[in-house]
Amino acid sequence: APHGTDTTPHGTDGASAGTDGLTGHAVGNLVLCGLMELLGDPVAALEHAGAMLGAVGRVLPMSRQPVGIEARVRGADPAAPDEVHTVSGQHQVAVTTGRVESLRLTPSAPPACAEAIEAIRAADWLIFGPGSWYTSVLPHLLVPQLADAIVSTSARRLVTLNLAAEKETLGLSVADHLAALHWYLPELKVDLVLADAKAVGDPEPVERAAESLGARLVLAPVAVVDGTPRHDPAALGAALVPVLGADR
Structure with missing residues (x-):
């Protein structure tokens, strides 16, 4: 879901990623930017986009104000693998070839979207990933008001793990993904972690990482059958039904 991050890509240490400011951005993001400029409010823009697509449900931003992402990345420059640089912009962080060592938002404490806070407090379940x-996942934990709502809500919390590492998480194990949640929001407690058995491999370290968050690991075949690292919507839905319907 869109989460208030900026839409202008920047290179290492703030340098421009190229002469074309639209490079690397999906058409959907650009349409949303146009709607935000037209309507003057990201919540209204997202509701308008949802109505255009006939979407069921509601998408809300983390914040109504522009928010950027900065990462401290080791080895972002292949010629200097031990140097640490600041990489700015959602797209540039997502495609970095170095190892992300820390992440922060700019500004560091943006005001949370009030509707998002209300939705978190009213939810039965919060699903991460x-x-x-x-x-896309960790930035929500870095908005102080959202983090407070996530920690204090009566909703149960479920983490759906990815099937394969992306460029930004190369070098992170499946267990490391769970550890990152604790690193950025130590107060976070999770009820369940859902993962694909084949993608997890040895479940023991993942079980330990889940337990450190207070969670139980649930393994289910949720990937497409052709072997590519993509979730099968029907399989994922089938795996979620008994989980989300379980008693506390």
Whole structure:
């Protein structure tokens, strides 16, 4: 879901990623940017986009104000594998070839979208993932008001693990993905972790990482059958039905 991050790609240490400011951005993101400029409010823009597509449900931003992502990345420059640089912009962090060592938002404490806070407080379940860990999942934990709502809500919490590492998480194990949640929000407690058995491999370290968050690991065949690292929507839905319907 769109989460208030900026839509202008920047290179290492703030340098421009190229002469074309639209490079690397999906058409959907550009349409949303146009709607935001037209309507003057990201919530209204997302509701308008949802109505255009006949979408069921509601998409809300993390914040109504522009928010950027910065990462400290080791080896972002292949010629200097031990140097640490700041990589700015959602797209540039997502495609970095170095190892992300830390992540932060700019500004560091943006005001949370009030509707998002209300939705978190009213929810039965909060589901984190699947998605790009550093640029789509973790940023929500870095908005102080959202983090407070995530920790204090009565909703149960489920983490859906990715099937394969992306560029931004190369070098991270499946267990490391769960450890990153604790690193960025130590107060976070999780009820269940859902993962594909083949993608997990040895489940023991993942079980230990899940237990450190207070969670139970649930393994299910949720990937497409052709072997590519993609979730099968029907299989994922079938795996979620008994999980989300379980008693506390």
